Amino acid sequence: MSGLALTVTVPQPHAPFSLLSMPSSTSSICISRSRSRSTAINFDLVTCFRHMGLYSFRFRFRARDRQDRRRNPILNAASSSAGAVELGFREIQEKCCKWQWNGHSITYLVLHPPQPRSSNPPLLLVHGFGASIAHWRRNIMILAESQTVYAIDLLGFGASEKPAGFAYTMEKWAQLILDFLYEIVRKPTVLIGNSVGSLACVIAASESTNGLVRGLVLLNCAGGMNNKAIVDDWRIKLLLPLLWLFDFLMKQRGIASSIFERVKQRDNLRNILLSVYGNKESVDEDLLQIIKEPADEEGALDAFISIVTGPPGPNPVQLMPRISLPILVLWGNQDPFTPLDGPVGKYFASLPSQQPNVSFCILEGVGHCPHDDRPDLVHEKLIPWLASLSHLPTITTTS
Numbered sequence: 001m002s003g004l005a006l007t008v009t010v011p012q013p014h015a016p017f018s019l020l021s022m023p024s025s026t027s028s029i030c031i032s033r034s035r036s037r038s039t040a041i042n043f044d045l046v047t048c049f050r051h052m053g054l055y056s057f058r059f060r061f062r063a064r065d066r067q068d069r070r071r072n073p074i075l076n077a078a079s080s081s082a083g084a085v086e087l088g089f090r091e092i093q094e095k096c097c098k099w100q101w102n103g104h105s106i107t108y109l110v111l112h113p114p115q116p117r118s119s120n121p122p123l124l125l126v127h128g129f130g131a132s133i134a135h136w137r138r139n140i141m142i143l144a145e146s147q148t149v150y151a152i153d154l155l156g157f158g159a160s161e162k163p164a165g166f167a168y169t170m171e172k173w174a175q176l177i178l179d180f181l182y183e184i185v186r187k188p189t190v191l192i193g194n195s196v197g198s199l200a201c202v203i204a205a206s207e208s209t210n211g212l213v214r215g216l217v218l219l220n221c222a223g224g225m226n227n228k229a230i231v232d233d234w235r236i237k238l239l240l241p242l243l244w245l246f247d248f249l250m251k252q253r254g255i256a257s258s259i260f261e262r263v264k265q266r267d268n269l270r271n272i273l274l275s276v277y278g279n280k281e282s283v284d285e286d287l288l289q290i291i292k293e294p295a296d297e298e299g300a301l302d303a304f305i306s307i308v309t310g311p312p313g314p315n316p317v318q319l320m321p322r323i324s325l326p327i328l329v330l331w332g333n334q335d336p337f338t339p340l341d342g343p344v345g346k347y348f349a350s351l352p353s354q355q356p357n358v359s360f361c362i363l364e365g366v367g368h369c370p371h372d373d374r375p376d377l378v379h380e381k382l383i384p385w386l387a388s389l390s391h392l393p394t395i396t397t398t399s
Contacts, residue, residue, distance in 0.1 A: 085141040089286050089293075092134045096159060099184060101176055107159040108152045108184070109133050111144040119390040121190050121214040125151040126177065128195025128222070128369065129307065132158025134290040135194070138375040147386065150185060152177070154197070156307070162299025168306045170196070170225045170313030174203035181212040188214035190386065194369055195337070196222045199316060206319040215326040215389055217382060219370050220335050223344040224312030250309050260304050264295040278334040278367040279374050287372070317347055320355070327351075327358045328385045330378060332366030359385065 092109060099106045113120075123143055125136045133151040143149045153160035154173050177200060181189055188211055191201035198221035205213045250256045262268060269292055273283045294300060320327075329348050331340060338344045340362070351358040363370050363377045370378050 085138075087134075087137045087140055089134050089137070089289050092137065092140075093159065096133065099180070101155070101179060104155055104163060105161040106153065106155060106176065106180070107133065108150060108180070109140070111140055111149045113144050113146055113148060116148065117146065117390075120147045120386070121188055121389060122148040122150060122185055123190050123192055123386075124177070124181065124185065125149065126191065126193040126197035126201055127151075127154065127157065128193075128197045130157070130291055130295070131194070131197075131369075132290060132294055134158070134286075135369070135372055137286070137290075137372070139371050139378070142375070142379055142383075143386075146383075150180075150189075152180060154200070156299070156303035158294050162297060162303050164299055164302055166302070166306065168225070168303060168310055170200055170203055173200040174207060177201065177204040178208060178212070181208075182210065185212070188212055190215040190217060190389065192217040192219070192382075193221070194219040194371060196225055198222060199224070199313070202316050202319050202323070203314055205325060206322045213325060215328075216323065217328045217330070217385070218348070219330050219378070220332055220338050220368050221316060221329070221344065221348060222338060223316060225310060226308050226312055247309050250305050253305075256305050257301055260295075260301050264292055266292065276336055276368040277373045278332060278365045282373050316344070320351065320358075324355075324357055326385075326389060327355075328382065329358060329360045330363055330370055330381055331360070332363045332368060332370045332373060334366055335368040337368045 095111075096107045096109050099108055125133070125139070127133065127135045132153050136151050140149050140151065155176060156162050156166065156168055173196075177191065181204075191205060191213060193199070193201040193216075198218040201216055202218065202221065205216055249259070263272070266288060269288055270283060273287060273291070274280055277283050295304075329351070331345060331348065333340050335345075340346070340349065349360055349362075352360050361381050363374060363381075366374045366377060
């Protein structure tokens with residue numbers, strides 16, 4: 001789409017922001033109230049525009065040289081060590097199964113522990129926007145040491161079907177999750193989600209009436225299917241005209257196709273990922289393939305258009321008070337999509353003082369996808385929390 005250029009100057013909310021100055025600390029802090037001073041703009045499409053040449057910011061970025069760190073997959077969960085085991089993209093693809101949901105093919109993975117324990121609930125991993133089962137490559141083997149692990153490709157993503165003309169909504173993804181629990185897992189399950197996957201899990205938990213949701217783990221939960229939901233952030237208000245323009249452009253199929261093609265170009269994709277990962281070494285060739293390959297499939301463009309221009313869906317602020325299940329919230333403090341000082345981050349950081357069932361932990365130096373960015377920090381908090389569930393009584397959601 002040559003000839004289209006959008007240039008916007010955005011005032012800096014606190015101090016000059018540069019990805020060069022991100023904190024390098026790798027420790028994690030559990031808190032009940034956010035003290036973050038993140039200055040990132042709560043608008044993911046800004047990053048896309050900037051790296052596509054369609055949007056200009058006065059930000060600088062320098063990526064360190066990286067080597068391709070593809071690892072041989074280790075399938076024996078008992079032999080793994082925390083944070084060190086990674087499944088390959090092709091390995092995951094080969095082990096996936098298919099399930100029919102409302103006439104659509106859904107891809108999922110299941111891995112059982114070497115010594116199953118009935119007291120440990122199964123886990124369901126739900127990816128975020130543009131991702132898939134393979135985005136959990138650094139978590140599946142570790143978690144499967146002690147618990148049965150399921151992971152699913154949401155409709156429109158990964159190897160799941162991408163039906164033409166389908167109207168994607170958060171509510172439909174939440175129903176997919178509930179139906180998967182009912183038809184495939186058939187046991188009370190801990191839902192673990194990232195970004196919009198987290199929000200889908202929140203909606204599912206708030207609507208579950210059959211006791212099949214055992215707990216929630218939310219990794220940098222999104223405020224909506226797209227950022228039109230986040231209207232309380234002054235930075236979003238400032239960019240509302242750009243949002244409206246983007247919606248208009250995306251509804252013109254020729255323009256949308258050109259934008260989509262530029263987004264998924266390998267160099268653009270790498271730059272976008274580098275901007276949302278705190279640990280730049282985690283952005284490797286496998287990650288690029290995980291994101292790019294499904295985006296090249298038929299129906300991916302339709303899904304992209306529907307998701308970024310569709311309704312944002314339910315707001316977690318209205319849903320969370322309805323849930324009395326145990327909840328662990330992990331938040332990377334270098335997230336430019338849902339920053340700690342934005343309305344969504346502030347809300348979740350305040351929850352422990354309002355709801356005793358919620359634990360909130362900040363992961364320092366970590367971006368929007370903590371499970372792949374710094375899996376060791378995630379496992380450090382997640383695994384003990386999961387172990388504690390076996391000693392707690394089963395709790396259902398409240399209406």
